[in-house]
Amino acid sequence: MKQTRIVITGIGLTAPNGNSLMEFRRNLLSGVSGITMTEVRYMGQWPAGLCKFDPLKHQKKKDVRIGTRAGSISIYCAREALADSGIALESRDKSRIGVYLGITEHGNVETENEVYNISKFNYDTKFWTHHHNPRTVANSPAGEVSLNLGSTGPAYTIGAACAAGNMGLIHAAQMLRLGEVDLAIAGGVSESPQTFGIFAGFKSQNALASHVDPTKASRPFDKARNGIVISEGGCIYTIERLEDAQARGAKIYGEIAGYCVNSDATDYVLPNPERQAQCVEKALVNAGMTVDDIDIVNTHATSTPQGDIQECEAIRAVFSKRKEAAAINNTKSFIGHAMGAAGALELAGNIPSFDDLIVHPTINVDELDPQCDIPGLVINHPRAVSRVDAILNNSFGMLGINSTLIIKRFRS
């Protein structure tokens, strides 16, 4: 069945090392990390990735006060994406705009803050804020975007652990193909470093990264890797049907070629390389591609000792069929794990490769773990390549959710 073609026409982002695609890309090619030591409530100093965008660029002070950090990140990214796309919001039917944001979790920050607040009042719940419920409902970040834009179409989040960033784009493509909306504002967001619980949880799991130099803490595939660096961030795209984008003369970053979402059904936390490999293979089938068509594979690898090995196993299983290795990289080595934003941000960091034919590396590999020694891995320095026509982006999450998204160079 011939499917409606779906294209990316605008990108807005904030990452620990950049508040625009241009700044983000420049830092990915220059080896600039965005990780700093950060005070975590009850836990002291830990490496984390915090974003430095100005929320007041697109929000009033009162809206920042009432809303959430995830909401501010979402609004910033959505507004920047729209500006980048050249779409004039006032000329659009706002009931035909969909907002679809992937999230790993939402509400932990606000709940922890309120528990901390009432701890100052002997845990008397009459000091619990009435803002708690609107701040913590799962649709909150997308709802804040709809309030800010005045968009009246569907606006909701997609909970998919750390596979969520890809899910925002996948869902957007589906809704555009179904004709539910004419413009999708979609991607992923995370405010996770504002909650101590995620740090404490990973620490108890022996999966929280530590390093005297925070910029070295996230080191996928390196022998000395010791866990995840928790980061915040967001990346939101404007996504349109090709015919609509062409009708308005839009700049087109790339085309959604194919995707797959599947589930391990094996463990709460541990990944399953066999299912990950199946996810990649099914995405290739969905895109009408083979492994030989893929030029860049952006890995999910989070810098945990076991998880990185298992993803490498999955990639080996699929890509060993190639004659020449695809370029394989990782973005978390620069920005840590931006959770719900990870997939969307990591894809954005690679999209400029369609134009500059350079693959950003994975950094902080001082001694490559032999079990992660997969052909094509771009280590520590960018690599110039002769062809970038397709990028395959992996994002995997707890409870065994896997997402693979393939973006191809746009050709009319």
Place this chain on the structure above:
Amino acid sequence: MTKDECRKLVIDIISDIAPDEDLTTVKPEVRLRDQLQLDSMDFLDIVMELRKRHGIEVPEADYTQLASLDSCADYLTPKFQTKA
């Protein structure tokens, strides 16, 4: 606590709750909602901040007493004085 001090205290709270507003021109006798962008949720914030910062309780039945700066001062000043 004088009524003037009470008005200032309420303005301090409102400046945090409505940080985009210019409070230098607020008329004390005019309803706050008629001169500032305040909604019912903001008034709940004012009630909460009175509770948190000053230990003052405003029962729901008395919320109308917070309509203007002057009515706030009339209603709250005796509460502050009792507390002191």
